[in-house]
Amino acid sequence: MFKGDFISNLPKIYGTYTGGFLLFVILMAILEQMGVGADTIGILFVAFTVFIYAAIGFLSRTMEVGAYYVAGRQVPTVFNGMATAADWMSGASFVAMAGGIYFGGHGYLAFVVGWTGGYILVASLMAPYLRKFGCYTVPDFIGTRYGGKLSRFCAVVILVVASFTYVTAQINATGTIASRALQIPFEVGVWFGLLGILLCSMLGGMRAVTWTQVAQYIVLIIAYLVPVFWMSNKQGFGLIPQLVYGDAVARITELEQLHGLGTLEAVSGAAGGLRALTVPYAEAGQGVLASWKFVTLVLCMMAGTASLPHILMRYFTTPSVKAARQSVAWSLFFIFLLYCTAPALATFVKLQILDPNLATSLIGKSITEVNSLEWVQKWSNVGFLQVIDANGDGILQLNEFFMRGDIVVLATPEIAGLPYVISGLVAAGGMAAAMSTADGLLLAIANALSHDLYYKIIDPNAETKKRLLVARALLLIIGAAGAFVASLKLTSILGAVAWAFDFACSGLLFPIVLGIWWKRANRQGAIAGMIGGFVAGTWYLYMVRFAGMDPWIGIDHLRFGIIGMPVSLVCMVVVSLMTPEPDAEIQAMVDDTRVPVGKTVIETQTAK
Amino acid sequence: MNEADNRLMHWQSTKRLMIITLSLWAFFSFVVHWFADALNAFSFLGFPLGFYMAAQGSEVAFVIIIFWFARAQHKIDLQYGFAEEE
Numbered sequence: 001m002f003k004g005d006f007i008s009n010l011p012k013i014y015g016t017y018t019g020g021f022l023l024f025v026i027l028m029a030i031l032e033q034m035g036v037g038a039d040t041i042g043i044l045f046v047a048f049t050v051f052i053y054a055a056i057g058f059l060s061r062t063m064e065v066g067a068y069y070v071a072g073r074q075v076p077t078v079f080n081g082m083a084t085a086a087d088w089m090s091g092a093s094f095v096a097m098a099g100g101i102y103f104g105g106h107g108y109l110a111f112v113v114g115w116t117g118g119y120i121l122v123a124s125l126m127a128p129y130l131r132k133f134g135c136y137t138v139p140d141f142i143g144t145r146y147g148g149k150l151s152r153f154c155a156v157v158i159l160v161v162a163s164f165t166y167v168t169a170q171i172n173a174t175g176t177i178a179s180r181a182l183q184i185p186f187e188v189g190v191w192f193g194l195l196g197i198l199l200c201s202m203l204g205g206m207r208a209v210t211w212t213q214v215a216q217y218i219v220l221i222i223a224y225l226v227p228v229f230w231m232s233n234k235q236g237f238g239l240i241p242q243l244v245y246g247d248a249v250a251r252i253t254e255l256e257q258l259h260g261l262g263t264l265e266a267v268s269g270a271a272g273g274l275r276a277l278t279v280p281y282a283e284a285g286q287g288v289l290a291s292w293k294f295v296t297l298v299l300c301m302m303a304g305t306a307s308l309p310h311i312l313m314r315y316f317t318t319p320s321v322k323a324a325r326q327s328v329a330w331s332l333f334f335i336f337l338l339y340c341t342a343p344a345l346a347t348f349v350k351l352q353i354l355d356p357n358l359a360t361s362l363i364g365k366s367i368t369e370v371n372s373l374e375w376v377q378k379w380s381n382v383g384f385l386q387v388i389d390a391n392g393d394g395i396l397q398l399n400e401f402f403m404r405g406d407i408v409v410l411a412t413p414e415i416a417g418l419p420y421v422i423s424g425l426v427a428a429g430g431m432a433a434a435m436s437t438a439d440g441l442l443l444a445i446a447n448a449l450s451h452d453l454y455y456k457i458i459d460p461n462a463e464t465k466k467r468l469l470v471a472r473a474l475l476l477i478i479g480a481a482g483a484f485v486a487s488l489k490l491t492s493i494l495g496a497v498a499w500a501f502d503f504a505c506s507g508l509l510f511p512i513v514l515g516i517w518w519k520r521a522n523r524q525g526a527i528a529g530m531i532g533g534f535v536a537g538t539w540y541l542y543m544v545r546f547a548g549m550d551p552w553i554g555i556d557h558l559r560f561g562i563i564g565m566p567v568s569l570v571c572m573v574v575v576s577l578m579t580p581e582p583d584a585e586i587q588a589m590v591d592d593t594r595v596p597v598g599k600t601v602i603e604t605q606t607a608k
Numbered sequence: 609m610n611e612a613d614n615r616l617m618h619w620q621s622t623k624r625l626m627i628i629t630l631s632l633w634a635f636f637s638f639v640v641h642w643f644a645d646a647l648n649a650f651s652f653l654g655f656p657l658g659f660y661m662a663a664q665g666s667e668v669a670f671v672i673i674i675f676w677f678a679r680a681q682h683k684i685d686l687q688y689g690f691a692e693e694e
Binding site: 101106109110112113116117119120121123124125128242243245246247249250253281282283284285286290291294295298299302320321322325326328329332333336339340343591594595596597 | 615618619622625626629630633636637638641642643644645647648651652653654655656658659660662663664666667668670671673674675677678681682685689690691692693
């Protein structure tokens with residue numbers, strides 16, 4: 001069936017895989033019809049998909065350095081695009097984004113804009129040049145371009161802080177989903193999730209993570225799109241939901257007035273994490289401050305995209321510079337498929353809850369009727385939803401209906417009355433999203449520590465076998481540390497995710513960009529830029545979030561990159577200009593980075 | 609034309625493309641959304657325009673810009689003889 005080598009068979013292999021997965025979904029649907037319980041189907045979905053990823057991880061095991069760190073640099077454009085999309089779209093994108101839009105309306109869409117447009121920065125400023133450079137990790141680029149152990153070390157520290165804040169949130173999400181689907185306690189679920197994540201990455205490093213991420217992308221995109229398309233067609237909203245929700249947005253604005261949004265008093269007493277609707281959906285904030293807050297959030301998320309090492313390192317795996325560039329474009333395309341669907345989903349769920357003309361509506365109905373609905377009961381029992389009849393009139397008002405944002409994705413199948421098999425599919429998709437991102441992040445951290453800290457700084461004479469052993473041991477330790485922190489439940493998922501972007505752009509954006517685009521940038525400047533930006537950003541985060549300082553002109557803890565980035569730029573430029581320019585060899589290296597043709601810069605270096 | 613000049617011209621074309629790309633990027637990332645409230649007075653496919661640009665319009669623009677950029681940069685590389693052999 002599969003003649004020739006693995007790479008040329010990829011379309012066939014993943015085509016078969018996709019077919020197999022769809023067959024599995026159909027099999028589950030048949031089982032459901034035969035009366036198999038919803039819980040069993042949920043368990044089968046999560047267990048089966050995680051088993052497949054682990055199997056791919058096992059089959060991709062390797063003892064070669066090039067395969068372990070950069071998947072042998074032979075991942076084709078489109079497949080790398082899919083892998084990056086899975087790497088990128090986290091549990092937060094999958095589970096929380098639509099809910100965020102549901103509650104936050106236009107203001108929250110800053111995340112959707114910010115988490116897509118950053119790829120233009122990656123494509124035009126970063127990825128092709130880093131691929132030509134031929135580094136294994138992002139600190140590898142910093143350390144080689146600027147020279148010296150201190151510059152490499154600073155980059156490692158920033159990478160670890162940014163990625164670790166992010167990875168705990170992902171392990172947390174895998175734990176939440178695993179605990180719900182497999183009906184085990186959250187603390188156990190976290191470790192189960194970690195086990196799955198490590199099975200995908202430990203034996204084969206980047207190679208294993210690449211091929212599992214492609215598999216995970218396929219599951220997550222099917223799991224996101226199928227329910228939305230199905231719901232849209234079943235409820236008569238239209239054939240292609242992404243194109244037809246304009247009228248629904250307009251209708252929601254009418255309904256908000258009808259239900260008295262903004263005039264109702266806030267009702268207290270809801271459990272933590274549950275919210276009632278308070279923000280107008282389509283209305284943009286008025287005035288300069290609102291616009292400023294929107295674009296600063298967009299900027300931080302975009303700059304963070306272009307600085308997060310687990311994303312940049314995906315483009316080290318392509319066969320050529322041209323492929324790296326195209327691969328960024330495909331990544332954005334595959335991400336776009338989900339991100340343009342999230343607002344449509346949020347809109348339709350909102351319409352279904354608010355519009356009294358629809359059978360699914362809740363607001364305006366009697367409390368007894370609402371409480372008798374099966375999905376309302378089910379999600380109330382797990383603390384995701386709460387109805388409080390504050391004024392005692394027996395009718396549900398907008399300010400009396402509380403829920404968690406995650407419900408928008410997780411309960412769509414039930415709100416729209418789709419079969420349970422779809423809920424199982426959604427759980428598998430959420431698991432895939434969280435696992436793939438966690439994998440990429442853990443690998444980015446472990447690779448930086450093993451390659452840059454251990455091999456390049458501590459023991460440059462270490463043998464290959466020992467290096468790969470250290471890399472795997474670190475993966476295990478960092479994963480365990482992440483799971484431990486996740487089990488403490490310290491921050492909400494979203495707070496931590498946005499912080500990772502701010503940390504990354506505060507410390508790494510300018511040292512990477514200027515390393516390529518400004519020949520005059522030197523070691524002292526880069527070190528000043530990394531330390532200055534990172535310290536300023538972290539200080540600001542601490543002051544605003546924990547020390548009670550009032551944010552300056554609306555720059556809250558989600559946007560602290562706005563403080564870190566300019567400090568980083570100024571420090572880097574000023575210090576570079578005050579110190580001698582880099583030597584001729586470094587300058588030639590930069591010239592070489594700028595043209596696609598020829599050997600990688602690192603190869604040329606080692607050949608000398 | 610000697611090798612050094614060729615490299616310089618290649619880099620200048622690359623820089624020019626980068627500036628054009630990032631100008632388009634900045635327009636759809638920041639300028640459009642700065643005026644979201646004003647744009648909401650207009651309607652597009654039934655959407656208030658400001659909302660539409662944030663929910664879908666900018667994202668579509670990003671996808672188009674990024675594929676266009678990848679092609680344009682490859683053309684520049686070919687023109688100056690710096691493209692990789694396939």
